Amino acid sequence: GAGVSQSPSNKVTEKGKDVELRCDPISGHTALYWYRQSLGQGLEFLIYFQGNSAPDKSGLPSDRFSAERTGGSVSTLTIQRTQQEDSAVYLCASSVGDRATDTQYFGPGTRLTVL
């Protein structure tokens, strides 16, 4: 079956531009996560969606970052007025539910480079 997919795989943008990153979770998975992986760093949690509940936005680093999830499926992470420090790999993951035992399945990531 299809795994988590993300697009684009690579994005190069100029400082100050807005970017949108897309995530298609595994069908039927109710939980969706966004993470950021900077060069040489671990994974930084950004935002979490579970079903129709309000998202947990506690990891978003600034108000330039936002995300939405339409119809409980596809999610879009938007970064406004990009800065060079936003350069990183953005990972999306989904899981069947929100139990601690539920495995997260990761997409291949979007590599964002801000010039």
Place this chain on the structure above:
Amino acid sequence: GNSVTQMEGPVTLSEEAFLTINCTYTATGYPSLFWYVQYPGEGLQLLLKATKADDKGSNKGFEATYRKETTSFHLEKGSVQVSDSAVYFCALSYTGGFKTIFGAGTRLFVKA
């Protein structure tokens, strides 16, 4: 707050050597613990997990035991292979979708 601390890498071993990657955590309650692996050019994938104290997770020859008394979840393998070269992440999470906390990752190089 909750946190995960891993030994710093890179770790370089010869093939067939014994591997230990240390992981300790700080958490309230009873989180589940995970090891994820990221092979070169690939996405993160679950390697193994343990959901309660004294549980042992195992997969592909790797093992880790959930030790509540020492708040540790060390990853071990008796005989590493070149194909085990990757970055390994220790993580914890709670039911209810609280954010998963990942360690910084440990890069492993295995030489033939």
